Amino acid sequence: TQLLEQSPQFLSIQEGENLTVYCNSSSVFSSLQWYRQEPGEGPVLLVTVVTGGEVKKLKRLTFQFGDARKDSSLHITAAQPGDTGLYLCAGADDYKLSFGAGTTVTVRA
Amino acid sequence: DVKVTQSSRYLVKRTGEKVFLECVQDMDHENMFWYRQDPGLGLRLIYFSYDVKMKEKGDIPEGYSVSREKKERFSLILESASTNQTSMYLCASSSGRRAGKKDTQYFGPGTRLTVL
Numbered sequence: 185t186q187l188l189e190q191s192p193q194f195l196s197i198q199e200g201e202n203l204t205v206y207c208n209s210s211s212v213f214s215s216l217q218w219y220r221q222e223p224g225e226g227p228v229l230l231v232t233v234v235t236g237g238e239v240k241k242l243k244r245l246t247f248q249f250g251d252a253r254k255d256s257s258l259h260i261t262a263a264q265p266g267d268t269g270l271y272l273c274a275g276a277d278d279y280k281l282s283f284g285a286g287t288t289v290t291v292r293a
Numbered sequence: 294d295v296k297v298t299q300s301s302r303y304l305v306k307r308t309g310e311k312v313f314l315e316c317v318q319d320m321d322h323e324n325m326f327w328y329r330q331d332p333g334l335g336l337r338l339i340y341f342s343y344d345v346k347m348k349e350k351g352d353i354p355e356g357y358s359v360s361r362e363k364k365e366r367f368s369l370i371l372e373s374a375s376t377n378q379t380s381m382y383l384c385a386s387s388s389g390r391r392a393g394k395k396d397t398q399y400f401g402p403g404t405r406l407t408v409l
Contacts, residue, residue, distance in 0.1 A: 193333070215395070226297070226383050226400025227336070234395070272335060279324055279343070279389060279396055280351075285335040 187211055188275055190284035198292050200262055205287045207273035208255045214276050216249055216256045221270040221286075230258075232276075263291045296320075297401035299384055305407045312371040314404050316384030323389030325367035326398065327351075327359060329380040336383060342367055343389060374408045381405050 188209045197203055207216070215234045219227035231240050233249035233256060240247045244267075246259040260267055268291050274281040300315035318325065324343050328336040328351075338351030340359040348359050356378060360368045367386075371378055382405075385398040 190335075217397075224302075224402065226385070226402050228400070229397050232395055232397065274336075276396070279387065280326075280338060280341065281336075281398060282338075283328075283336040285333055 187282040188273055188284035190271075190273060190287050192287060193285065194288050194290075196290040196292065197263055199264055203260050203263055203289065205258045205271050205273075205289070206255070207257065207284055209275060210254065211275065211277075211282075212253050213282075214253075214278075216253070217274045217276060217281065218247055218256070218258055219272045219274060221272060222268075227270075227272055260289075263289075265291045265293050267291050297384060297386055297399050299382075299401040299404050301404050302402060303405050303407075305409065306371075306374050307409050308375060310371075310374050310408075312374050312406065312408075314369040314371075314382055314384075314406070316367045316369070316386075316401055317365055318367075318386035318399070319365065320386065320388075320399070321364065322386035322399075323364075324387045324396075324398075325361065326385040326387075327357075327367065327369045328383045328385065329353070330383055330403070331380050339369065374406075376408050379406060379408045 218230045221227040236251045236253045238249045244261045272286045273284045326341040327339045342361040358370045384401040387398045
């Protein structure tokens with residue numbers, strides 16, 4: 185059973201469109217992280233959110249941590265083909281991470 | 294830059310063989326982790342280590358063991374490989390306590406293991 189549920193599982197959009205990926209859990213985490221993984225590589229950290237209600241921006245990416253620290257979202261504005269990849273959320277608990285199953289994002293040129 | 298290297302990118306083994314997967318990090322990190330990644334299941338933690346010679350079971354330790362004789366090296370051992378252990382294996386390391394809530398895991402490129 186996955187502690188963190190990500191939706192949707194797959195997302196295919198045209199370049200220039202916006203997209204949102206959701207990460208939900210019944211558990212409270214001390215922090216939540218988002219990673220992006222490209223084919224043949226390991227995941228790379230995008231952001232860590234720690235405080236309930238926190239919003240972080242990374243260029244065209246906006247990350248939100250829910251007030252109750254159980255859920256999070258990743259919003260990409262004006263997606264580009266370089267945003268293609270597997271997006272993983274992970275809840276942190278005492279240095280261990282619990283990962284969601286991931287959302288595969290494909291941005292078509 | 295943090296570098297986590299894994300001994301092989303691709304490995305093909307036969308059922309019943311003993312398999313060693315090696316991972317080395319160069320940032321003096323306290324914590325090291327082994328995950329397996331399967332489609333639709335995300336990353337699942339097999340074992341982790343927070344210090345030399347220390348190890349703790351993750352969520353799916355059955356069929357695996359680990360060894361950490363030196364701080365920079367963490368090995369995953371499949372004592373008798375089975376076909377259901379065919380998977381992508383990812384190693385990661387992190388600073389641990391000194392990073393607090395901002396502790397970041399750095400991943401190696403993965404080893405794709407096929408057991409025939």
